[in-house]
Amino acid sequence: MAACLILALSLAANNVFPHWKETNSCSRLYLTLAIVEDGSLSIDGPLARYGDTQDKARYADHFYTDKAPGYSFLLVPLAWLLRATWVAPDDYNQLAWWLRALGLSLPSAWFWWWSMPRWQRLTGNAWLAAPMALAGALATPWAIYSAQLFAHVPAGILLFVAWALVVPCDDTPRGSPVRAALASGVLSGLAFTCDYMVFLAVPIVLLTTWWAYRTARWQASALFCLGLLLPLLAWAAYNQACFEHPLRVGFQQHADAQYGDAYRSGWMGIQLPSSQALLGLLWSPARGLFYFAPMLLLAFPGWLVLSRDRATRLIAWSSAGICLAIYLFALTTVDWRGGWAFGPRYLVPLIPFACVGVAGCLRAPFLAAMRTLFVALALVGLLWGTLATATFALFPTEFANPCRSVLFPFAFNGLTAPNLLSPASNSLGALLIYLGGITAAWFIARALDPNQSGFVMRLVAAPTLAAAILAWQCLLPDHAVSPRDQAILRAQLMTRLGHFQEASYQLLALPEEAAP
Amino acid sequence: MRTSLLAVALFVLFFPLTLGALRGYTPAPGQVVHLAAEHVSLGFQFAQLGDGNLALEHTRAALRIDPDFAPAHFNLGIYLQQLGQLPAAEQSFQEVLRIEPTNQSAHLNLGNLLATQQRYKDAAQHYLAAPDLPAARENLELIRPHLPQAQLPQAPRTP
Numbered sequence: 001m002a003a004c005l006i007l008a009l010s011l012a013a014n015n016v017f018p019h020w021k022e023t024n025s026c027s028r029l030y031l032t033l034a035i036v037e038d039g040s041l042s043i044d045g046p047l048a049r050y051g052d053t054q055d056k057a058r059y060a061d062h063f064y065t066d067k068a069p070g071y072s073f074l075l076v077p078l079a080w081l082l083r084a085t086w087v088a089p090d091d092y093n094q095l096a097w098w099l100r101a102l103g104l105s106l107p108s109a110w111f112w113w114w115s116m117p118r119w120q121r122l123t124g125n126a127w128l129a130a131p132m133a134l135a136g137a138l139a140t141p142w143a144i145y146s147a148q149l150f151a152h153v154p155a156g157i158l159l160f161v162a163w164a165l166v167v168p169c170d171d172t173p174r175g176s177p178v179r180a181a182l183a184s185g186v187l188s189g190l191a192f193t194c195d196y197m198v199f200l201a202v203p204i205v206l207l208t209t210w211w212a213y214r215t216a217r218w219q220a221s222a223l224f225c226l227g228l229l230l231p232l233l234a235w236a237a238y239n240q241a242c243f244e245h246p247l248r249v250g251f252q253q254h255a256d257a258q259y260g261d262a263y264r265s266g267w268m269g270i271q272l273p274s275s276q277a278l279l280g281l282l283w284s285p286a287r288g289l290f291y292f293a294p295m296l297l298l299a300f301p302g303w304l305v306l307s308r309d310r311a312t313r314l315i316a317w318s319s320a321g322i323c324l325a326i327y328l329f330a331l332t333t334v335d336w337r338g339g340w341a342f343g344p345r346y347l348v349p350l351i352p353f354a355c356v357g358v359a360g361c362l363r364a365p366f367l368a369a370m371r372t373l374f375v376a377l378a379l380v381g382l383l384w385g386t387l388a389t390a391t392f393a394l395f396p397t398e399f400a401n402p403c404r405s406v407l408f409p410f411a412f413n414g415l416t417a418p419n420l421l422s423p424a425s426n427s428l429g430a431l432l433i434y435l436g437g438i439t440a441a442w443f444i445a446r447a448l449d450p451n452q453s454g455f456v457m458r459l460v461a462a463p464t465l466a467a468a469i470l471a472w473q474c475l476l477p478d479h480a481v482s483p484r485d486q487a488i489l490r491a492q493l494m495t496r497l498g499h500f501q502e503a504s505y506q507l508l509a510l511p512e513e514a515a516p
Numbered sequence: 517m518r519t520s521l522l523a524v525a526l527f528v529l530f531f532p533l534t535l536g537a538l539r540g541y542t543p544a545p546g547q548v549v550h551l552a553a554e555h556v557s558l559g560f561q562f563a564q565l566g567d568g569n570l571a572l573e574h575t576r577a578a579l580r581i582d583p584d585f586a587p588a589h590f591n592l593g594i595y596l597q598q599l600g601q602l603p604a605a606e607q608s609f610q611e612v613l614r615i616e617p618t619n620q621s622a623h624l625n626l627g628n629l630l631a632t633q634q635r636y637k638d639a640a641q642h643y644l645a646a647p648d649l650p651a652a653r654e655n656l657e658l659i660r661p662h663l664p665q666a667q668l669p670q671a672p673r674t675p
Binding site: 480 | 522523526527530531533534535536537538540541542543544546547549550551554555557558561562565570573574577580581
């Protein structure tokens with residue numbers, strides 16, 4: 001039931017924007033289409049057929065995707081099948097929708113369903129497995145990126161499965177390392193080729209492998225490295241074919257002058273961490289992980305709990321290490337805000353690992369104290385995810401508090417996103433998403449456990465606490481740009497959503513002043 | 517107990533840390549909010565939907581904000597041409613070329629506009645100023661029979 005709910009809400013979040021192609025997804029998809037339709041690694045063909053896009057690399061008079069190519073390659077069989085069966089040739093929007101549904105939302109729902117026994121083992125409570133999976137999938141930015149072809153979710157899935165293959169979630173002795181360590185290496189390598197954000201996390205998985213296999217450490221580590229080598233060699237061959245060097249990557253050849261210069265600076269595009277990013281990635285209302293998914297705060301006490309138990313010490317240390325590695329690498333990106341985004345998109349691959357910590361926090365005897373807090377914080381994340389899905393999820397960086405400046409105004413004014421259920425931007429699809437959100441909230445509230453004493457008090461306390469946090473979040477000012485510029489940007493978002501009349505009223509109401 | 521205290525401490529930290537991050541937040545560098553460009557973009561959407569009045573209203577609003585905004589003049593020229601207001605459309609394309617003399621799309625469209633008015637010699641000059649656009653070369657060939665050969669050089673070919 002939980003998996004069905006995750007799948008239904010992820011599919012509903014596959015919004016359709018006939019007047020807008022999101023450039024990050026577009027660039028990845030163009031590589032898939034170039035392979036399927038032209039048998040080429042250059043995206044010249046899709047650019048000519050489906051229109052230009054900002055995110056692209058230019059090398060030797062040809063255009064390529066500027067993204068990590070792994071996910072585009074993983075989508076090739078599915079895209080080929082869709083083109084060969086029911087998606088009409090040259091129909092970009094329909095193909096993009098089906099690839100998002102089958103190549104992203106479905107694997108995401110499968111992943112959380114697959115992870116449920118692990119949450120059960122980590123919390124030691126069968127009742128909590130479904131709420132944990134629902135909270136991880138829907139009460140964090142994962143929800144938004146399981147419907148956007150950004151590759152953060154596939155990288156998160158691949159890395160977590162790779163990690164789970166070598167880490168016992170209980171004290172079961174490890175069997176033969178051959179298959180698990182080799183597969184873990186392959187999956188870790190694939191995760192890297194999908195999203196460079198896991199660059200520092202892969203060595204942590206290797207260290208974990210070394211630690212986990214007490215009797216065959218060197219053998220398991222060697223097999224992990226062997227597995228890792230396979231996707232890395234394929235990735236290097238792709239770079240060689242496109243950019244004439246195995247380590248020359250797409251983003252270094254970015255065609256956009258502004259981004260290209262930035263990516264070519266630093267070491268392999270890696271910059272010195274910005275001080276603004278240190279706090280901003282975790283706490284800011286614009287891109288803060290704990291702002292959009294406050295539930296993940298519980299990971300810190302959870303890791304402490306898990307590390308005290310010998311059977312779960314490795315789980316705690318390695319999952320925390322992977323989170324730290326992804327966070328540190330995200331600090332070094334050209335723009336830590338990630339362009340138009342919901343929350344800190346570069347941190348999305350760490351979400352399942354942070355959920356490991358959250359699960360640790362819900363173990364007995366801490367559960368009694370934590371369950372109300374867990375439900376309250378999860379409800380906050382769920383509300384933001386549901387509102388963003390129903391309206392507009394990818395916020396321009398000019399909004400310092402997009403929940404206040406975009407989500408609530410759009411939701412209250414019925415400025416909903418067109419999707420498969422309501423392609424004409426009416427509110428039917430949004431209504432179903434809201435209802436789905438309420439159902440998910442009920443499932444998460446199951447964590448309050450009606451069989452335990454004090455249930456009614458917890459049932460009142462959790463939503464009250466959530467409402468208090470939400471009210472405080474909405475009171476925070478949005479000062480990054482002037483109110484006039486905010487209004488212009490809101491009109492831009494309304495245009496993306498297809499609400500042209502509302503955008504027209506908004507723009508024509510503004511004083512006509514020359515740009516400074 | 518210690519775990520619960522840690523959870524509460526983190527929760528309490530949430531508020532000052534969020535305020536600190538909010539205070540230090542700035543948009544990504546290089547982002548420009550341009551009202552005139554938004555008007556032009558929205559005008560284009562209305563034109564696509566067949567609402568010429570709103571398309572014109574937004575495009576003219578853009579020009580009131582930024583009289584030298586070439587994309588607004590260009591789109592205005594297209595909309596006016598579609599409405600049959602050819603002298604006004606010609607003036608809009610001329611404005612684009614005043615601001616961006618090498619704008620080949622403007623040369624092509626102005627060439628087309630002049631050709632429909634049988635001003636072939638002027639049209640040919642504009643087609644010749646758009647050597648990278650295949651449509652300009654094709655249209656030049658179409659009007660060639662109407663031109664005295666001595667007045668017209670061969671259209672340059674792009675490789």
